[in-house]
Amino acid sequence: xxxxxxxxxxxxxxxxxxxxxxxxxxxxxxxxxxxxxxxxxxxxxxxxxxxxxxxxxxxxxxxxxxxxxxxxxxxxxxxxxxxxxxxxxxxxxxxxxxxxxxxxxxxxxxxxxxxxxxxxxxxxxxxxxxxxxxxxxxxxxxxxxxxxxxxxxxxxxxxxxxxxxxxxxxxxxxxxxxxxxxxxxxxxxxxxxxxxxxxxxxxxxxxxxxxxxxxxxxxxxxxxxxxxxxxxxxxxxxxxxxxxxxxxxxxxxxxxxxxxxxxxxxxxxxxxxxxxxxxxxxxxxxxxxxx
Ligand SMILES: NC(=O)c1ccc[n+]([C@@H]2O[C@H](COP(=O)([O-])OP(=O)(O)OC[C@H]3O[C@@H](n4cnc5c(N)ncnc54)[C@H](O)[C@@H]3O)[C@@H](O)[C@H]2O)c1
Numbered sequence: 001x002x003x004x005x006x007x008x009x010x011x012x013x014x015x016x017x018x019x020x021x022x023x024x025x026x027x028x029x030x031x032x033x034x035x036x037x038x039x040x041x042x043x044x045x046x047x048x049x050x051x052x053x054x055x056x057x058x059x060x061x062x063x064x065x066x067x068x069x070x071x072x073x074x075x076x077x078x079x080x081x082x083x084x085x086x087x088x089x090x091x092x093x094x095x096x097x098x099x100x101x102x103x104x105x106x107x108x109x110x111x112x113x114x115x116x117x118x119x120x121x122x123x124x125x126x127x128x129x130x131x132x133x134x135x136x137x138x139x140x141x142x143x144x145x146x147x148x149x150x151x152x153x154x155x156x157x158x159x160x161x162x163x164x165x166x167x168x169x170x171x172x173x174x175x176x177x178x179x180x181x182x183x184x185x186x187x188x189x190x191x192x193x194x195x196x197x198x199x200x201x202x203x204x205x206x207x208x209x210x211x212x213x214x215x216x217x218x219x220x221x222x223x224x225x226x227x228x229x230x231x232x233x234x235x236x237x238x239x240x241x242x243x244x245x246x247x248x249x250x251x252x253x254x255x256x257x258x259x260x261x262x263x264x265x266x267x268x269x270x271x272x273x274x275x276x277x278x279x280x281x282x283x284x285x286x287x288x289x290x291x
Contacts, residue, residue, distance in 0.1 A: 001200075003027065006041060010034040012064075013052040018155045035072035036064075039079055045203060046087040048076045051125070053092075054246070055118065055275040056161035061089065062120035069124030070131070077135045080142075088130050088144035088203050091212060093254055095147060103255040106147065106212050129212065136210065144202045149216025149256045153192030154283030163223060164189060164277070167230040168284050170235040181246040183224030186253045190217040191276035194269035201265040209264045216256035217269040226273075233277055 006029045007019055023027040033039055035050045051068050052058040058065040071072075073089065080087040084197075096104045097112030112122050135141040152164035170177045198215040227241055261267045 003045075004044065005029070005236050007032060008033045008035065008039065008213055009050065012068075013054070013057040013157060013160065015062050015157075034068075035075055036067045038075050038225050041079070043079070044083075046080055046085050047090070047199065047203070048073065048087060049090045051090070051121075053121075054157070054158070054160035054162045055121075059117055059196055060217050062117075064182065065120040066124040066127075069121075069128045073128040073131045075227060077131060077141065081135065086142040086144065086203065087132075088146065088199060090129055090199075091126050091147045092121075093147055093149040093214070093216065093256065094118070095126050095129065096254075097122060098252070099189060099254070102253055103218060103257040104214065105213060106185065106260055107258045142208075143210050145211040145213070146199055147212050147214050147216075147256075148195060149190055149214065150187050151190045151192055151195045151216075153280055155192075156280070158284065163187065163226065164230075164280065165284070167227050168234075168277075168281055169178050169288065171234045171239045172281070172284055172288055174238045176242040177227050177231070177239050178226055179223055179241055179243050181223075183227065183241075184222050185214055185246075186209075186220045186222050186255065187226070188217045188220050188255050189226070189273055189276070190215070190269055191271035191273075191279075194271055198265065198267045198269075201267050205265060207264070213261050213264065214256040214258050215267075216258065217273075218256055218258055219273070220253075220255050220278040221273065227233060229273065229277060231283075233274070233281055 004027050008031050010032060019030060022285055050072050052065055065076055076087060100111050101108050115282060129145055132145055134142045136143045141227040156165040158161060158165060167177055195215055202211060202213060231237055231239065258268060
């Protein structure tokens with residue numbers, strides 16, 4: 001798009017490897033910085049993605065997770081206010097908690113446990129949304145809020161416990177594929193390129209639509225179906241399915257209603273699960289050196 005990009009990361013759950021291919025590009029700059037501290041730079045747009053996103057990472061240091069969402073939002077909103085930048089928040093379907101309505105629309109307020117193991121992430125993101133909307137109302141900041149549903153693709157961390165990377169890494173290593181519960185809980189899986197297209201449309205939309213807006217793939221699969229698909233796409237794997245206890249507060253069903261994104265952004269996901277999984281499996285094959 002011809003933009004200069006300043007990538008800010010403290011490498012808490014990301015790695016420099018993920019952007020190594022961009023380091024020689026004169027339009028790209030990398031800065032090690034923790035967003036819980038103020039940042040003084042000059043920018044026109046801010047995409048606030050900083051936050052560990054998998055339970056393994058966000059529960060490792062839950063206080064830091066809440067700080068990243070809340071102090072990070074305050075610092076980035078302060079920066080946006082100072083330089084009059086447009087700012088987009090990567091919020092999450094977790095703001096709906098364990099939802100009592102399906103599929104979830106943006107006007108659903110959620111069903112969230114405020115004191116559980118997942119609360120540092122869920123409530124941190126909910127508070128960040130509050131801050132975004134108060135900066136908008138109080139300081140007329142140009143905000144955008146995307147509620148991202150389960151997204152996967154190349155460059156995921158191999159050990160972060162997320163279901164797609166977990167199953168692929170297990171299948172490539174011929175290890176048991178661990179399913180929590182009986183595998184009948186459903187998820188919808190969005191390929192990363194679809195999400196990026198949606199977020200750029202949200203940031204750039206000319207009518208000033210700010211959200212919150214769901215960005216996710218509404219096609220549902222059970223966790224068991226996902227495991228079986230991964231095994232079909234890695235036919236020489238000798239992995240078997242094994243079933244463990246469900247973790248606390250794990251939602252039974254999660255599916256976005258994306259009619260608002262379709263209407264306001266003319267956006268819908270395009271990459272089918274098989275194609276996205278194939279690209280992600282290729283990435284992990286190269287990364288893990290397996291055949
Ligand atoms: N992947 C998904 O399914 C999903 C779903 C909903 C929301 N999101 C949101 O999208 C964003 C990106 O998620 P992801 O899946 O790419 O996760 P990720 O862990 O790969 O990326 C998060 C990045 O933020 C960095 N980070 C963490 N704390 C930081 C801090 N204090 N200061 C600076 N950098 C920090 C990490 O090092 C990492 O590079 C997150 O905000 C996440 O909550 C992701």
